[in-house]
Amino acid sequence: MTGAPWYRDGRLRYGVGIEDTFIPQERIGHRKLDEYELTQHYARWEEDLELVAQSGAEFLRWGIPWYLVEPEPGVFDWSWIDRVAAKMEQLGLRCIVDLMHYGTPLWLENSFLNADYPKRVAAYARAVAERYRDVWSDFTPLNEPVVNAEWCGENGAWPPYLVGHDGFVKVTMQLARGMVCTQQEIARVHPDAVFVHVDAGFRYEGETSPVSREFLEERRFVALDLITGRVESDSVLGVWLASHGVSAAELQWFRDNAVTPDVIGINYYPRFTTARIEDGVMTPQRADAAGLRDLVQLYSARYGGPLAITESSLVGTPGEKEEWLRDSAEELAALRSEGHDIVGFTWFPFFTLVDWLYRYDQKQPDEWFREFGLIDLVRGADQGLERVPNSSLQVFQELAARSR
Incomplete structure (x- = not known):
């Protein structure tokens, strides 16, 4: 690498992301969820990348469908990825590669619980x-580990379908081991690699039940604290993990193998990152720029910088999206002026996504469309999904141009 890395030049870069959740496992009442398939990105990827370039984005968060790339253990099919990578290079797009976005290959028995998961995911990442x-x-070694642990280990919604705090801990420990091994293996073959660890921001209002707000506000950091070797046996997190069977030796392994993110990504959605939880029922609360400020300050104090907002958007009118773009830009400028090392802002997803709840019924994908994007998806007479920019794209282009 020549010169300072991109995240050390003092600038704030604007980027976008393409939603890339992959849950290929099916069972009765649970159908396959592949966002690339549902949004026709596999068919329209060239057009999508060209739209990203036209948006003025300096980087793109984009994920690899592991389950398709490695259809059998150790057997890789790079044919589509080769074409995408070449197009990104042609367009001059910096890709922050999402290596793991929730789903594992069909052949990995018991998904994240598989004893070989950390080794398998790291071998794939190295390849x-x-x-x-x-x-x-x-x-990005793994997107949103706490959300992953919630859906796979606490709520029983995705494989391996565990429930409760014990399931959450079991999945979290495997995810964290995989994240550490992934960073180590990539660094061995790509010493100049940059690691952008992406955490979902969680904020809470009022008293929460049945789990206390004080504990939830600590638990949100569990994966990042583990991989960076910060969890001591006598800490709140250490005691809680031990109560669910995590040994002192396991915690020591994380301290001995601690990895350091180059950039810590925070995902913040102004209309649902903040929640009120009562009797286990979560009610999203609108927090706008105040919530963004709160999370940046929390992560900055706990881990330092550089930081990036790796996901932010909302479902609303183009005018509401324009307002959030301007409000977040103003808040980030203020935070940067106060000394917070914020290096990126990502509108994610770039275009319409299909709600994850699509997985649990037989409705058509269009009935689960959520218009988060700067680009809308509109079904044509030929059943193709046309990419139609809305007016918020122009505001994004203006902000991106201004930041260069």
Whole structure:
């Protein structure tokens, strides 16, 4: 690497992300969820990448469908990824590669609980980094570990379908081991790689039940604290993990193998990142720029910088999206002036996504469309999903141009 890395030049970069949740496992009442398939990104990826370039985004969060790339253990099919990587290079797009966005391959028995999961995910990540080292240098080992642990380990919604705090801990420990091993393996073959660890921001209002707000406000940091070797046996998190069977030796392994993110990503949605929880029922609360400020200050104090907002958007009218773009830009400028090392803002998702709840019924994808994007998806007579920019795209382009 020549010169300082991109996140050290003092600038705030604007980027976008393409929603890339992959849950290929099916069972009665649970159908396959592949956002690329549902939004026709597999068919329209060239157009999508060209729209990203036209938006003025300096980077793109984009994920690899592991379950398709490695259809059998150790057997890789790079044919589609090769074409996408070449197009990104042609367009001059910096890709922050999402290596793991919730789902595992069908052949990995018991999903994240598989004893070989950390080794398997790290081997896949190493293969990606090795093959594309001349094109891609930025990697997210795993997207939103706490959300992943909630859906897979606490709520029983995704494989391996565990429930409760014990399930949450079991999945979290495996995810965290995989994150550490992934960073280590990539660094071995790509010493100049940049690691952007992405955490979901969680905020709470009022008293929460049945779990206390004080505990939830600590638990939200569990994965990042584990991989950076911060969890001591006598800490709140250490005691809680031990109560669910995590040994002192396991915690020591994380301290001995601690990895350091180059950039910590915070995902913040102004209309549902903040929640009130009563009797286990979560009610989203609108928090706007105050919530963004709160999370930046919390992460900055706990981990330092650099920081990036790796997801932010809302379902609303184009005018409401324009307002959030301007409000967040103003708040980030203020935070940066106060010394917070914020290096990126990501509108995510770039276009319409299909709500995850699509997985649990037989409605058509269109009935689950959620218009988060700067680009809307409109079904044509030929059943194709046309990409139609809305007026918020122009505001994004203006902000991105101004930040250069």
